[in-house]
Amino acid sequence: MLEIDGISKRFGSTVALDGMSFTVRPGELYGFVGANGAGKTTTMRIALGVLAADAGEVRLGGRALDAASRRRIGYMPEERGLYPRMAVGTQLRYLAELRGRSAAQAREAADRWTERLGLTERRGDEVQRLSLGNQQRVQLAAALVAEPDVLVLDEPFSGLDPMAVDVMSEVLRERRDAGAPVVFSSHQLELVERLCDRVGIVRAGRLVAEGAVAELRDASAVEVLVDAPQAPAGWADGVPGVARARAADGGTVLTLADAPHTDLEATLGAVLDAARRTGPVHEFRRRRPTLAEIYRDAVAESQAEVAA
Numbered sequence: 001m002l003e004i005d006g007i008s009k010r011f012g013s014t015v016a017l018d019g020m021s022f023t024v025r026p027g028e029l030y031g032f033v034g035a036n037g038a039g040k041t042t043t044m045r046i047a048l049g050v051l052a053a054d055a056g057e058v059r060l061g062g063r064a065l066d067a068a069s070r071r072r073i074g075y076m077p078e079e080r081g082l083y084p085r086m087a088v089g090t091q092l093r094y095l096a097e098l099r100g101r102s103a104a105q106a107r108e109a110a111d112r113w114t115e116r117l118g119l120t121e122r123r124g125d126e127v128q129r130l131s132l133g134n135q136q137r138v139q140l141a142a143a144l145v146a147e148p149d150v151l152v153l154d155e156p157f158s159g160l161d162p163m164a165v166d167v168m169s170e171v172l173r174e175r176r177d178a179g180a181p182v183v184f185s186s187h188q189l190e191l192v193e194r195l196c197d198r199v200g201i202v203r204a205g206r207l208v209a210e211g212a213v214a215e216l217r218d219a220s221a222v223e224v225l226v227d228a229p230q231a232p233a234g235w236a237d238g239v240p241g242v243a244r245a246r247a248a249d250g251g252t253v254l255t256l257a258d259a260p261h262t263d264l265e266a267t268l269g270a271v272l273d274a275a276r277r278t279g280p281v282h283e284f285r286r287r288r289p290t291l292a293e294i295y296r297d298a299v300a301e302s303q304a305e306v307a308a
């Protein structure tokens with residue numbers, strides 16, 4: 001398991017990380033999400049030893065990372081780190097050998113991954129002659145070619161076409177199913193929601209929410225979608241237990257006030273009665289927030305805490 005424990009990092013007066021902590025378990029796909037500048041890349045660079053932390057520790061399998069254990073991590077850097085003039089196959093073999101594989105192992109892995117990632121025809125091409133999406137596939141192959149025990153991928157999905165997104169997703173799931181801890185950052189929250197076992201939401205260099213998407217949903221306020229086409233604006237104002245109302249999803253989405261669960265039935269009943277008084281009700285159901293909505297709430301909440 002990969003443990004990021006209390007990492008802090010400053011660049012001059014900029015606090016990039018402020019006690020960043022999370023754990024990626026074996027066989028877990030972990031999504032790392034946060035705004036531009038929240039600290040995702042810095043965390044990953046520190047995990048890989050590209051940067052030194054000011055405080056905190058990164059552990060793999062319970063032990064502080066060192067040069068040998070770092071070689072067990074397959075890393076896909078955000079800035080992409082390929083040699084532009086080297087041929088794809090040569091480059092992958094070279095990177096595998098650099099990380100301790102024999103020449104035969106390196107050749108076998110380079111062939112296998114290029115085939116898997118749809119790059120067989122490109123093995124002899126210089127990296128700089130490939131399209132950006134294909135360069136990204138090579139970058140993923142580079143992270144995988146030394147058979148790493150852990151994968152750390154910085155925005156692996158950015159700029160990929162839908163087919164490449166599918167291939168990338170499949171490969172990450174496979175590594176997870178083979179027991180590897182896999183962590184990746186992304187701004188594509190629908191993808192993160194679909195793929196990840198757990199998600200960590202970062203703001204200003206620290207984690208502000210974490211859990212399985214289902215857990216984060218359960219922890220967020222209850223929402224109800226009501227489609228009552230004849231209801232005038234403000235129809236739900238004053239219904240006890242309703243905190244907010246907004247137009248969305250073809251109806252009114254009501255956010256219920258935090259309340260003990262025993263009150264939930266009563267509140268739902270009051271909302272339905274109020275909706276019925278306006279005319280026909282076409283839809284009335286509990287609505288699950290998307291990860292994007294959970295993310296916005298978590299970030300807004302932590303901002304409000306800082307301001308308070």
Ligand SMILES: Nc1ncnc2c1ncn2[C@@H]1O[C@H](COP(=O)(O)OP(=O)(O)OP(=O)(O)O)[C@@H](O)[C@H]1O
Nearest residue numbers: 011014015016034035036037038039040041042043
């Ligand atoms: N080498 C550096 N020198 C100075 N400041 C840096 C350096 N690297 C990162 N920072 C600062 O640290 C903070 C965190 O940046 P980081 O790149 O980790 O964010 P990020 O979450 O990966 O953002 P993005 O989603 O835009 O990739 C930012 O304020 C950034 O400007």
